Amino acid sequence: MSLLRLDGVTVRFGERAALDAVDLEVAEHETVCVLGPSGSGKSTLLRVVAGLQRADAGRVFLSGNDQGGVPTHRREVGLMFQDHQLFPQRDVGGNVGFGLRMRKTGRAEAERRVAELLDMVGLPGAQRRSVAALSGGEQQRVALARALAPRPRLLMLDEPLGQLDRSLRERLVVELRELFGRLGTTVLAVTHDQGEAFALADRVVVMRDGRIAQAGTSLEVWQRPASEFVARFLGFDNVVEATVSGERADTVWGKVPVPAGTPEGRRRLLVRPAGVRLAPVVDGLPCTVTGRTFRGDHVVVLLRPADGPELEAACGLRDAPDVGDRVGVVFRADDVVVLGGS
C-alpha cells in the first residue's frame, strides 16, 4: 500500500487551476521529486498534502486514510518551506525541538533527539545559537532537522536547496540522498532544478500547468521524455517534425534512423545531443558551427543546417570544431526518441 495517494486532486485559484485532477502515489521509503517550471502547481501540491490548502475536488490519502477534514497539525507530515520559515524568536534548539514539544515529548528525550539531529545535519552543539545569525546553508540544515525531529511519516521539501549556491547545493543533494536512504524516510520534494531532481529522486514527476506531464524513474524520464514539453524542460532542444516509415523518418534534416517498432506516420522526434555525431561535410547533413558551450567534460556545439531548426551536438573536448567550421551531421538511432503529443 502506498504511503501517500492523491486521487484527482484539483485546486482552483479563481479561474485558474493550480492543480488539475492530479493523481499521484508515493510508496513507503521512496523519494519522489516533482519537477516543473515555476507556476506549474508544485508548491500547491505540497500544501494540499499538508492540509494548508483545501482541495476543491479529489482526495488525499495518507497510509490509506482519507485526510479530508484532518487538520494540518494532526497529519504527521513534515514540510520544509522554501525560505525555511524558522521561528525568529527561538534559538536553533527551540526550532528543532518545536515539533517534539507539540507532541509532548519529555524534556530529556527531546533534548537528546535535538542533539542527535543537529549532529546528523552537521551542526553539533548549535542549540543555543540564534537563527538570525545562521548562514543560508545552516538555516537550511536547521529547517531540515526541525522537519525530521518529530519523525514525520512523510517529509515534504519545497525547493529544498533553491537559495543555496551551486557547490553547496551539489554537496547537499548527495548528503540528503544518503541521509534519506539511511533513515528510510519517505520524501516528496518539489524543485524546478532538473539536476537536483534526478540526483535526489527514485522517481520523478514532471508537472505542467497543474497537470502531470510525465512520471517515471529518473532514468526513464531522462531517456524517454514523453512529450516535447518534457524534452524541452529537460534541456533537449533537437526536436523536429518527421514522417516515420519503417526504421527511417523523413525530416527537414534529411533521413533520421528511428528505433525498431516505432509507429508509422507523422511524429515529432527528439534527437539527444549525444546522438548527433559529427562527420566530414560530404558524409552527412551539412551544417555551420554557430556556437560552443563548455559543459565540464564535454562541449555542446550549436549547428545551423541549411534548412530546419538548429541542432545541438555533444562532443568531446578535443574534437570539438570551431565556430564557423563546416561539418556534416549523422544521427544515431539509439538517441532518437519519438515524442507523444505535448
Add this chain to the structure above:
Amino acid sequence: MVLDRPEVDVTGKPPQGPRTASGRSRQHLRRTAVRLGLMAVPLAFFGVFFAYPVTAIVSRGLKDGGHWQFGRVGEVVIDPAIGHVLWFTTWQALASTALTLALALPGAYVFARFDFPGKQLLRAVVTVPFVLPTVVVGSAFLALLGRGGLLDELWGVRLDTTVWAILLAHVFFNYAVVVRTVGGLWAQLDPRQEEAARVLGAGRLAAWRRVTLPALTPAVAAAALMVFLFTFTSFGVVQILGGPRYSTLEVEIYQQTAQLLDLPTAAVLTLVQFVAVAVLLVVHGRTVRRRESALKLVDAARTARRPRGAAQWALLGSVLAVVALLVLVPLVVLTLRSFDGPDGYGLAFYRALASAGDNGGTFVVAPLEAIGNSLAYALAATGIAVVVGGLAAAALTRRAGRLVRGFDALLMLPLGTSAVTVGFGFLITLDEPPLDLRTSWILVPLAQALVGVPFVVRTMLPVLRAVDARLREAAAVLGASPLRAWREVDLPLVGRALAVAAGFAFAVSLGEFGATVFIARPDSPTLPVAVARLLGRPGELNYGQAMALSTILMLVCAAALLVLERVRTDRSGEF
C-alpha cells in the same frame, strides 16, 4: 485563458462537489463570526462610552422642546467671533504643521541614516514631549517664554501671549511624530535603490528626488496629517499659552460649556470639529493605505552609518542644536523652575505639594495625592485600552472590505473629537441606571481609555499584519493546533508590541486632560488637572507647585517611555 479540459470529465467527478462548496461557505461563515465576535467588545465600548455621550450632548444642545433646531448651526457658524476662532484654529494648525515639518524632517533623516553615540537615548528624549501631558507642555513653555520666564529674565522678551509660544509648543510636542513616522520608514528604505538610480546615471539629488522622495511622500503626508490633527484639536497648550486672545475650537468648546454654559453653541462647535476631523481621518486613512504599498524594506540597522564630510557633520550638528533648543531647554527650564523657590533653590514647592491647607482652598486634598490617583486611573485605563484595542486590532488583522476599514477609521475618531465634549457627555449620560457611573471611580479610566485605544490599535496592527502566515503554517505542520500556533508564534512576536502599546496608552492616559477635567472628582484630581488648577490661581507658590507637579508628571512619563524604548520593535506602528 480558460481552456477546455475534457480530462476533468473523464474522471467522472465534478470539479466542485456540493460537499466542498458548502464546506467553503461554512468556513467563510465561521471566519466572519470570529471577526464579529472580536469586534463586539470594541463596538460596544465605543457605542456606550463614545457615541452615546457625544450624541447626547450634541442633541441636548440642538434640541429645543423635542425639536431639532438646526437653525442654530447656521447662526453659530456665521457668528464673527466663532468665525475668528475657526480661522485661528485652522491657520495655527497649518502653521504648526509646516514649522514642525521644516524642523523635524532633517531630524528624521539624521535619525534614519546616521549612526552617532547616544542615538538611542536621544531618540527616547525627543519622544518624551509627545507623551507629555499638554498641560505640562504649556507649563514648560510658560516657564521658558512667559512672565518671569527664562527669556524674560535674560532679554526681557515675553512670548507667552503671542502665537509664537503656541507654535513652538506645538513643534515641541509633535517633533517626535515626524521623526518616528518618516524616520522609521526612511531607515528601512534600501539605500541600494538610490545606488541603482545613481548607476543608471542619476545625480545624487536626482536619485533622491526620483527614488527616495516618492517612497517617503506618503509617510510625510501621514505625519503631516497627524500633526495637523493634534494641533487642530489642541486644548491644554492653547488654554495655558493662548491667553485671552487666542483660542482654538476645543478651547472655545470648553469655555462655552464650562464657563458660559452655552450648550447649543458648544454642540455646534463640537459638530464642526467632528466633521473636520472625520474628513482628516478619511484622508489620513487613504495615505496610510497607500504607504502600505510594496516598498523594499531592509533592516534599519543596516542603513545607518557614521556621518562623513563637513556637510554631514554640520547637518548632524544643526539637528542636535534644534533638539537641544526646542526639546531639551523647555524641559530643563521647567525642572529648574520647580526648584527655584522663594528662598533660593530647594524643595520648597515640592514640600508644599504635600499639604492641602495653605493654597486658598484650591484642593480638598494635598496635591501630592494626585500622583497616586493619576497612577491608579492610568493603570486601569491602560488595562481597558489594551483589552479593547487588542481585540479591535485582532479583528482588523486580516485586510478586508469597506466595513472593516470604516471600523478602522472609527477607532481614530476619539483622538480628534473634543475631549471636553466627551467629558461633559459622560456627566450627563452616565448618571442614571443601568449606567450610573457618576460616582464611580471607573468613569475617569473609561474616558482616558478612549484616547488610549487608538494608540493601542495603531501600534499593534502593523505588527500583527507583519506576522508571516507561513510561520503559523510551519507550526501547524509541526503539530501545533491553531490556538497553540497563535500562542507559540504570534504572541511572542506581538508581545513586545503589546508592551509598547500598553506603555503609550499609559502615558496618554496619564496626560489626558480635556475629559478628565470635567469628570475627576474634586477630592481625587489627576496630575494634569491639579497642574491646571494650580496655574489658574495667582501667586508664586501656586505657580511653583504647578512646575513641581509638572516635573513629577514629566518624570513619570519619561520613565514609562524609556522602558518602552528598551522593548520597542522596529515595526511598532506609527507612533
